[in-house]
Amino acid sequence: MNRFNRVTLKRGLAKRVIDGKMYLVDSETSTLHQLNESGTIIVKKLEKGMGIERIINQIVEDYEVERKRAEKDVLFFIKGLKDKGLIIEDG
Amino acid sequence: MDECIAQKLEKISSQKRIPLSVDVELTYCCNLNCKHCYLQGRKVSGELATAELFRLFDELREMGTLYLTFTGGEPLLRPDFYNLADYAKESAFALVIFTNGTLITESEAFRIAECSPLAVHISLLGAEPETHDSITGVRGSFRKVIRAVKFLKRAGVRVVLKTALMKQNYTEYEGIVSICEQLEAEWQFDMVVSPTHWGGVRPLQYRLNQEQWKALLKDKRFFSPEKFSPTRPEALLCSAGLNLVAVTPLGEVYPCLAWPCSLGNVREKSFKDIWEDSPYLTHLRKTEISNVKECPSCPLLSYCPRCPGMAFLEEGDFRSPSRTNCQFAEAIGDSLQQARQYK
Secondary structure, eight states: OOTTOOEEEOTTOEEEEETTEEEEEETTTTEEEEOOHHHHHHHHHHHTTOOHHHHHHHHHHHHOOOHHHHHHHHHHHHHHHHHTTOEEEOO | OOHHHHHHHHHHHHHTTOOOEEEEEOOSOOSOOOTTOTTTTOOOSSOOOHHHHHHHHHHHHHHTOOEEEEESSOGGGSTTHHHHHHHHHHTTOEEEEEEOSTTOOHHHHHHHHHTOOSEEEEEOOOSSHHHHHHHHTOTTHHHHHHHHHHHHHHTTOOEEEEEEOOTTTGGGHHHHHHHHHHHTOEEEEEOOOOOOTTSOOGGGGGSOOHHHHHHHHTSTTTOOGGGOOOOOGGGGSOSBTTTEEEEOTTSBEESBTTBOOOOOBTTTSOHHHHHHHOHHHHHHHHOOGGGSSSGGGOTTGGGOOOOHHHHHHHHSOTTSOOHHHHHHHHHHHHHHHHHHHHO
């Protein structure tokens, strides 16, 4: 996984943000997932169709974090989503 | 489901008064005529139109509802069923469908799969075709249920077969479990038949008696003394009205499908206004365990599966004891004592 990978959220996921945290239900596996606040921000950007590189740039801009740190955190989080089968790599 | 996350979500949604799970009866129409149906005597005209339901779903999405159940009647009888199911999917609800299964052909099963439901629950009322069909009042309905489950499984849909155990079918429960295992479907039994929503007692003639409950509770599939954990006083009240609610085909909002007390109608007020301002809900949410009559000091408390809705139906007050639940608690208590004696 690198910042140039194209990823999209799996289709058909049920999701809601409750108390700042996103809850996702994957009907294929009947699994309920909970994201923390940072994960929720990243997934909301994925929902808007943003690519990984753009998400990293926005996080650096909005939260004044070091680029290196933001890149590491975003990629780590997206890899976690991939391992759980919640995102699809487009290529 | 991840238990821990589910519990956290349950807790936070109750505290924040988010209607996390909403059961929507799409129609009272049904192509079966089940003897034990709690909707006997229903009015089937003036049901919510597609646009009204879309508006309701929009509100629910805004308010944080995650789980949406389509039930009936038979929801697949609605000509706009797939419009509603597609809309629910687009609105990112986790959709559950309760159906009698008789209308699910192979193409319907694949169409249902496109709606990505979390599960489809189908009623199976006997292990023998004659038993099931005699309860539904329609010959051939058993065969159609089995066919529906096979089609849905082939389409990759999770299926739960639900059985209301009653006098006519309780001796067939082992056969029902075998059918579920063969079809790779999950099973769920309900041992208590309810009166109708309008106070009709006709279904109660089919309800199991205490001896029959006791006989079933000897089977570990229904009751495991090793896994038994005593009912905590907090459980005397439930999630209904806290994070769970139901809407009828006519737009009435109930605390839950088993608690038919109208809190308001979505045709007269927004769902949000009903949820936030209903005097009955305010009263319910302020109710503490100490306000529940008799139950907190009852010697059967540890065994009680108390349902405030059943208390409402029987006594007109959700704080009263439900005599049905009392009898069931006694049956559980007896089973537990017997299991301990034989240990």
